[in-house]
Amino acid sequence: MSGLPLLEAAGLSLRFGPVPALEDVSIEVYPGEVVAIVGESGSGKTTLLRVLSGMMRPEAGVVRYRDPEGTVHGVQEMGEAALRRLHRTDWGFVHQNPRDGLRMRVSAGGNIGERLMAVGARHYGNIRAEAAEWLRRVEIEPGRIDGMPALFSGGMQQRLQIARTLVTRPRLVFMDEPTGGLDVSVQARLLDMIRALVADLGLAVLIVTHDIAAARLLAHRLLVMRRGRVVEQGLTDRVLDDPQHEYTQLLVASVLAA
Amino acid sequence: MTALGYNFGYLDENTKRMIRRALLKAVAIPGHQVPFGAREMPLPYGWGTGGIAVTASVIGASDRLKVIDQGADDTTNAVSIRRFFARVAGVETTERTTDATIIQTRHRIPETPLREGQILVYQVPMPEPLFRLEPRVAETKRMHALADYGLMHVKLYEDIARHGHVAISYNYPVLVGGRYLMSPSPIPAFDNPKMDRMPALQLFGAGREKRIYAVPPYTAVRSLDFEDHPFQPVRADAPCALCGSRESYLDEVVVDDRGGRMFVCSDTDYCSTRQSHQEAAE
Numbered sequence: 001m002s003g004l005p006l007l008e009a010a011g012l013s014l015r016f017g018p019v020p021a022l023e024d025v026s027i028e029v030y031p032g033e034v035v036a037i038v039g040e041s042g043s044g045k046t047t048l049l050r051v052l053s054g055m056m057r058p059e060a061g062v063v064r065y066r067d068p069e070g071t072v073h074g075v076q077e078m079g080e081a082a083l084r085r086l087h088r089t090d091w092g093f094v095h096q097n098p099r100d101g102l103r104m105r106v107s108a109g110g111n112i113g114e115r116l117m118a119v120g121a122r123h124y125g126n127i128r129a130e131a132a133e134w135l136r137r138v139e140i141e142p143g144r145i146d147g148m149p150a151l152f153s154g155g156m157q158q159r160l161q162i163a164r165t166l167v168t169r170p171r172l173v174f175m176d177e178p179t180g181g182l183d184v185s186v187q188a189r190l191l192d193m194i195r196a197l198v199a200d201l202g203l204a205v206l207i208v209t210h211d212i213a214a215a216r217l218l219a220h221r222l223l224v225m226r227r228g229r230v231v232e233q234g235l236t237d238r239v240l241d242d243p244q245h246e247y248t249q250l251l252v253a254s255v256l257a258a
Numbered sequence: 259m260t261a262l263g264y265n266f267g268y269l270d271e272n273t274k275r276m277i278r279r280a281l282l283k284a285v286a287i288p289g290h291q292v293p294f295g296a297r298e299m300p301l302p303y304g305w306g307t308g309g310i311a312v313t314a315s316v317i318g319a320s321d322r323l324k325v326i327d328q329g330a331d332d333t334t335n336a337v338s339i340r341r342f343f344a345r346v347a348g349v350e351t352t353e354r355t356t357d358a359t360i361i362q363t364r365h366r367i368p369e370t371p372l373r374e375g376q377i378l379v380y381q382v383p384m385p386e387p388l389f390r391l392e393p394r395v396a397e398t399k400r401m402h403a404l405a406d407y408g409l410m411h412v413k414l415y416e417d418i419a420r421h422g423h424v425a426i427s428y429n430y431p432v433l434v435g436g437r438y439l440m441s442p443s444p445i446p447a448f449d450n451p452k453m454d455r456m457p458a459l460q461l462f463g464a465g466r467e468k469r470i471y472a473v474p475p476y477t478a479v480r481s482l483d484f485e486d487h488p489f490q491p492v493r494a495d496a497p498c499a500l501c502g503s504r505e506s507y508l509d510e511v512v513v514d515d516r517g518g519r520m521f522v523c524s525d526t527d528y529c530s531t532r533q534s535h536q537e538a539a540e
């Protein structure tokens with residue numbers, strides 16, 4: 001959480017017909033920082049991730065990315081090839097549904113190896129060793145390296161997706177509800193694992209979640225969204241313990257009541 | 259034009275011009291698939307209409323044509339295509355690789371090294387090397403545009419993980435000129451090294467998919483592999499029963515009804531040339 005931001009966006013707006021999915025959103029993410037985005041369904045969280053990661057164009061505003069050499073790039077001005085490369089090297093994206101982020105008909109080892117091969121790895125033994133090491137790190141038995149993800153449990157699939165994403169050592173990872181759709185006990189284990197990996201690798205993470213408890217566990221900073229706007233942001237503990245905006249107060253109260 | 263409804267090389271001049279334009283583009287961008295508006299040919303697709311359209315567009319009155327199918331000059335398919343061109347272009351035909359100026363082929367590259375000035379025309383059933391891995395055509399186009407071929411290596415990785423080696427014996431994918439991933443058509447992987455820096459011009463025609471691609475003379479053609487699992491052309495470990503060659507690609511043929519088998523050269527011209535040299539030496 002030092003130095004210059006890895007990602008910086010200002011004045012982002014986007015409408016879908018009459019629906020304002022984003023309205024004048026600004027955000028920064030610093031190296032090693034976990035930022036959570038919370039808010040009700042339809043508040044624009046996924047749209048924000050998609051715009052920040054270059055998968056969607058905003059109608060107004062800019063997104064800037066700082067590469068490891070310190071050069072700043074306008075994400076919307078990057079060509080498709082450069083953006084694809086960025087998504088495989090310095091960035092990662094973890095989808096809510098592991099099927100969107102995995103190749104279901106490719107073995108666990110092949111799934112992890114794909115990003116390595118896409119950036120030029122051509123030594124089978126090294127790729128395999130790295131895949132086995134990453135399986136271990138995400139607590140999947142390395143003996144499952146040739147197993148098909150379709151035969152894995154939901155929690156394992158999600159851990160495999162994380163391994164596949166982290167293998168090229170990105171500095172910034174976008175996660176959209178990574179624990180959604182999993183059993184509560186499985187969610188807790190996954191969150192612990194994400195927390196350990198983030199600390200270990202010094203990752204910056206921008207994570208969308210419905211789960212205030214998950215946000216408290218993982219995030220240094222919190223953004224609260226409503227109807228496309230960021231209504232409140234700040235350090236996680238401050239926002240959750242002393243919410244200023246009435247919508248945030250409602251959100252926190254509803255969790256406490258539940 | 260000689261008579262109404264007849265034109266040299268069967269295709270009308272406009273169609274040939276269009277195919278030649280596609281060929282020029284293909285030669286300019288080695289390994290890149292160029293679409294062309296194929297005219298229907300009076301032959302079923304399995305007969306290599308793409309190869310025939312290419313041959314018809316490059317053949318001239320002074321050319322000498324050889325046609326092989328699985329290495330043989332005497333299959334029904336090869337004989338019909340040769341007759342077709344003898345009739346519609348009045349060209350000479352030959353079975354000798356060294357005498358031919360144009361060789362149209364399905365499934366093999368001749369054993370006798372080709373030389374400058376010769377043209378090898380491949381019949382291609384499926385030009386897209388990624389189609390089994392990525393069914394979306396728009397996505398395969400994007401992958402070619404970005405030279406994004408990691409997925410092909412994933413397939414090789416999966417083969418080695420499962421079988422201990424790359425389990426592709428035909429149509430083994432190649433990278434052309436260090437840039438485009440290309441299907442060599444269903445030739446045996448054994449033939450792949452012959453494509454590399456070949457002095458002859460290699461043209462590929464896919465009739466059903468309406469695509470043309472090319473490898474200009476002396477272009478680097480590399481079979482995909484891993485540093486620790488290098489590409490290995492495989493050949494049956496036996497000499498040819500007819501000419502004794504230990505270098506040529508062999509077909510296993512059944513010789514009697516008691517399950518007797520033997521290995522013989524798949525390239526019939528190569529084999530018979532060697533046999534006649536051996537007889538002459540005796």
Ligand SMILES: Nc1ncnc2c1ncn2[C@@H]1O[C@H](COP(=O)(O)OP(=O)(O)OP(=O)(O)O)[C@@H](O)[C@H]1O
Pocket residue numbers: 016019020021039040041042043044045046047048
């Ligand atoms: N492609 C689209 N076309 C039209 N409207 C869209 C599209 N994507 C999102 N929207 C609308 O934009 C708004 C924001 O959607 P978004 O998916 O970003 O919300 P979200 O906060 O991620 O919701 P959830 O928590 O349910 O995932 C919603 O009203 C949604 O219906």
Ligand SMILES: [Mg+2]
Pocket residue numbers: 045046047
């Ligand atoms: Mg969402």
Ligand SMILES: [Zn+2]
Pocket residue numbers: 498499500501502503506522523528529530532
């Ligand atoms: Zn022989």
